[in-house]
Amino acid sequence: xxxxxxxxxxxxxxxxxxxxxxxxxxxxxxxxxxxxxxxxxxxxxxxxxxxxxxxxxxxxxxxxxxxxxxxxxxxxxxxxxxxxxxxxxxxxxxxxxxxxxxxxxxxxxxxxxxxxxxxxxxxxxxxxxxxxxxxxxxxxxxxxxxxxxxxxxxxxxxxxxxxxxxxxxxxxxxxxxxxxxxxxxxxxxxxxxxxxxxxxxxxxxxxxxxxxxxxxxxxxxxxxxxxxxxxxxxxxxxxxxxxxxxxxxxxxxxxxxxxxxxxxxxxxxxxxxxxxxxxxxxxxxxxxxxxxxxxxxxxxxxxxxxxxxxxxxxxxxxxxxxxxxxxxxxxxxxxxxxxxxxxxxxxxxxxxxxxxxxxxxxxxxxxxxxxxxxxxxxxxxxxxxxxxxxxxxxxxxxxxxxxxxxxxxxxxxxxxxxxxxxxxxxxxxxxxxxxxxxxxxxxxxxxxxxxxxxxxxxxxxxxxxxxxxxxxxxxxxxx
Ligand code: ATP
Ligand code: MG
Ligand code: MG
Ligand code: MG
Numbered sequence: 001x002x003x004x005x006x007x008x009x010x011x012x013x014x015x016x017x018x019x020x021x022x023x024x025x026x027x028x029x030x031x032x033x034x035x036x037x038x039x040x041x042x043x044x045x046x047x048x049x050x051x052x053x054x055x056x057x058x059x060x061x062x063x064x065x066x067x068x069x070x071x072x073x074x075x076x077x078x079x080x081x082x083x084x085x086x087x088x089x090x091x092x093x094x095x096x097x098x099x100x101x102x103x104x105x106x107x108x109x110x111x112x113x114x115x116x117x118x119x120x121x122x123x124x125x126x127x128x129x130x131x132x133x134x135x136x137x138x139x140x141x142x143x144x145x146x147x148x149x150x151x152x153x154x155x156x157x158x159x160x161x162x163x164x165x166x167x168x169x170x171x172x173x174x175x176x177x178x179x180x181x182x183x184x185x186x187x188x189x190x191x192x193x194x195x196x197x198x199x200x201x202x203x204x205x206x207x208x209x210x211x212x213x214x215x216x217x218x219x220x221x222x223x224x225x226x227x228x229x230x231x232x233x234x235x236x237x238x239x240x241x242x243x244x245x246x247x248x249x250x251x252x253x254x255x256x257x258x259x260x261x262x263x264x265x266x267x268x269x270x271x272x273x274x275x276x277x278x279x280x281x282x283x284x285x286x287x288x289x290x291x292x293x294x295x296x297x298x299x300x301x302x303x304x305x306x307x308x309x310x311x312x313x314x315x316x317x318x319x320x321x322x323x324x325x326x327x328x329x330x331x332x333x334x335x336x337x338x339x340x341x342x343x344x345x346x347x348x349x350x351x352x353x354x355x356x357x358x359x360x361x362x363x364x365x366x367x368x369x370x371x372x373x374x375x376x377x378x379x380x381x382x383x384x385x386x387x388x389x390x391x392x393x394x395x396x397x398x399x400x401x402x403x404x405x406x407x408x409x410x411x412x413x414x415x416x417x418x419x420x421x422x423x424x425x426x427x428x429x430x431x432x433x434x435x436x437x438x439x440x441x442x443x444x445x446x447x448x449x450x451x452x453x454x455x456x457x458x459x460x461x462x463x464x465x466x467x468x469x470x471x472x473x474x475x476x477x478x479x
Pocket of ligand 4: 163
């Protein structure tokens with residue numbers, strides 16, 4: 001089944017259950033000061049749950065463009081390294097605003113997965129909220145009983161508050177959820193370790209595909225819960241993960257959502273996917289990030305030095321950097337993927353073909369300017385190495401490169417390592433801290449790239465460019 005068909009079948013299934021198909025909201029939020037990017041299907045329906053406005057239709061369904069690179073949901077560091085978290089992804093969803101509740105939500109989810117998509121029932125696990133002493137909540141018996149009627153009990157996992165209780169914020173609508181997980185391991189692997197023990201354990205082949213949230217409480221300002229007068233359903237299914245399960249592959253990147261992009265990266269760079277882990281990570285990063293950046297630009301968000309634009313610029317620069325380091329791309333190339341992306345997703349998202357030229361131009365310009373920064377940094381680094389008497393390069397030197405030329409510290413460590421040198425990480429951190437102390441009062445958001453953001457300015461975005469993340473990245477490559 002092609003991804004196009006997977007999407008259409010989802011929407012049609014719920015249309016037949018009297019849902020109205022609505023368009024995706026923009027991925028870049030314009031008028032919500034609490035959120036930069038849409039990170040879940042429910043965002044655009046928030047006001048209905050809060051009771052501030054009344055929906056035209058009590059049942060809706062859609063596919064929502066989401067971006068998880070900031071705030072509560074920041075998956076950026078995983079992207080490329082694992083095979084099932086993306087920056088930008090589609091979340092398929094169905095909603096009931098004070099209409100149907102758990103019974104229908106559970107039955108329909110099961111019907112869609114096992115009868116329409118024909119996923120083998122034996123590879124599915126479901127989870128149910130186990131209850132919470134803090135909130136004086138019992139386990140979600142209602143959901144448990146509904147699942148028990150259709151799933152063997154050894155496939156029902158009890159989940160804690162972190163995984164199985166959804167809250168919009170400190171206050172407001174909330175409720176237990178049931179998630180559906182799929183076990184894509186081979187028979188032999190399954191015989192060794194039971195799938196039930198791997199649910200929610202970050203196994204790349206036992207992954208969560210669908211979250212069914214049962215919004216039935218309101219959290220009051222004093223932290224206590226009260227029953228909502230109207231109960232709602234909010235579900236979200238990862239489209240790319242669903243495609244993985246349906247297309248018989250073991251990575252989202254092996255679905256037809258990503259293969260055209262990966263083939264194009266291979267053609268442009270001459271590198272082959274699937275031969276070497278480091279190259280593969282870089283190819284996945286590029287194939288993922290081009291989507292996030294293109295969709296953001298199509299939504300009107302250009303890369304810039306502040307706010308949402310800054311986040312987009314960083315995502316693009318992360319892709320450029322991976323290409324530069326592991327795919328040997330010294331010329332702009334990411335912009336060349338826009339055509340393939342637009343061809344493969346343009347039908348579902350016409351904003352891509354519509355803005356095709358703009359997206360290409362913006363990305364190409366960003367690539368040009370960042371590549372020249374990288375080149376300059378490399379020349380400087382070479383001279384630092386040439387004049388160094390020791391095999392350990394002083395942290396202040398690396399800091400200078402980082403501070404003045406925006407040269408990423410993980411790249412510095414990597415190059416040094418390749419040349420048989422080491423970086424004095426402590427010295428770098430010291431210099432960084434001294435600089436941070438000096439500029440604490442200044443607005444960090446509009447500074448040069450790769451500056452560690454201050455806690456109080458952009459605390460939401462603790463991405464790949466914090467020192468901790470970078471050192472982690474370098475460590476990761478070593479193993
Ligand atoms: P995970 O535990 O895998 O990080 P989650 O519990 O954070 O997922 P939800 O907030 O429940 O995810 O979102 C609903 C669905 O969206 C998930 O079941 C999953 O299929 C999908 N999803 C979540 N995050 C991502 C991501 N970064 N990339 C792709 N799909 C995702
Ligand atoms: Mg998550
Ligand atoms: Mg989860
Ligand atoms: Mg979840």
